[in-house]
Amino acid sequence: MSAIHTILVVDDDHSIVELLRDFLENEDFQVLTACDAVYAWALFQQSPIHCIVLDVMMPGKNGFELCRQIRKESNVPILFLSARSDDVDKIRGLSLGGDDYIVKTASPGEIVARVKAVLRRVNSQQQINEAILDYGCIKINLSTREVIVEGRKVVLTPKEYELLRLFVEHPRHVFSYEQLLEKFWDGVGDKHTIRVHLSRLREKIESDPNQPQLLLNVWGVGYRFEGG
Numbered sequence: 001m002s003a004i005h006t007i008l009v010v011d012d013d014h015s016i017v018e019l020l021r022d023f024l025e026n027e028d029f030q031v032l033t034a035c036d037a038v039y040a041w042a043l044f045q046q047s048p049i050h051c052i053v054l055d056v057m058m059p060g061k062n063g064f065e066l067c068r069q070i071r072k073e074s075n076v077p078i079l080f081l082s083a084r085s086d087d088v089d090k091i092r093g094l095s096l097g098g099d100d101y102i103v104k105t106a107s108p109g110e111i112v113a114r115v116k117a118v119l120r121r122v123n124s125q126q127q128i129n130e131a132i133l134d135y136g137c138i139k140i141n142l143s144t145r146e147v148i149v150e151g152r153k154v155v156l157t158p159k160e161y162e163l164l165r166l167f168v169e170h171p172r173h174v175f176s177y178e179q180l181l182e183k184f185w186d187g188v189g190d191k192h193t194i195r196v197h198l199s200r201l202r203e204k205i206e207s208d209p210n211q212p213q214l215l216l217n218v219w220g221v222g223y224r225f226e227g228g
Contacts, residue, residue: 002084006030006048007115009079010040010053010063014043016074024115037061041069049076050122051115054098056082056089064096068186071097077118081111095182122132135166138205138214140168147205154204159184163201167225169216198223 007029009020010195015033022033032047034040035056043049053068054061068076078091079100086107090101099118102111121160133140139148145161156164162184177191185193198217202209 004030005050005119006032008032008034008040008043008047008049008052010034010037010052010058010066012058013037013055016055016081019108020111027112027116029115031182037066039064040066044070044074044076050078051079051119053079053081053111054113056080056084056093064092067093067096069096076121079114079118080113092182097183112144135168135171138168140165148205149205156201156204159197160201160204160215164198171225174218174222174224180222194223195197 007019007024009024009031010033011017011020012035017033017035021033024031032043032049034043039059040052040054042082044052054063054067063080063082067074067080070076070078077095077099078097079102081102081104082089082093082100083104085103085105093101098122100114102114106114131142133142137150140146141148142165147156147161163180166183178192180194181187181189198215200210202212202215204216214226216224216225
């Protein structure tokens with residue numbers, strides 16, 4: 001792994017920070033550290049960061065809040081680090097845009113391995129972004145954000161595009177109303193908000209919006225993309 005990769009470690013436990021710094025620097029990473037969200041945000045704005053290892057529970061603004069703030073500006077990989085192993089926190093962290101969730105009982109070596117893994121995924125995704133997602137009747141150029149449906153170009157709003165991209169990159173995966181609200185509306189809204197946006201998106205990509213074949217409703221749960 002090249003030394004050009006800079007990892008930001010954010011945790012109010014100085015012993016954990018120093019331990020991770022030692023292990024990451026031993027693998028030729030450049031490491032920046034912060035003990036709270038305010039300083040971490042300052043470092044993030046001032047320095048090129050390739051990955052963030054982020055503690056969930058910190059004094060003042062917690063890791064979830066910082067993640068939400070970062071996601072408004074960047075898709076930098078974020079690995080949550082938490083003493084809590086329950087699924088509620090894990091689901092919340094991933095739905096906010098976290099790339100991984102690591103319990104603090106993990107060894108430093110495992111954490112470094114997870115950092116390397118997420119960076120490999122990012123590099124692979126960058127290669128994918130140069131290509132076109134092709135689902136037969138629908139094509140998405142990820143570099144130009146153009147969407148072609150049955151040979152015709154359709155114009156989507158930024159929100160519609162991001163929704164469509166999420167669905168087509170995860171074919172047949174069911175996204176709940178709660179996950180969609182958290183990811184695209186910071187948890188503000190209700191099922192009606194989702195239905196309105198998905199209805200407008202269907203009008204642009206479905207042959208018959210009243211009988212959708214691509215964006216399907218999973219009753220009482222959410223939606224999935226039937227493709228791929």
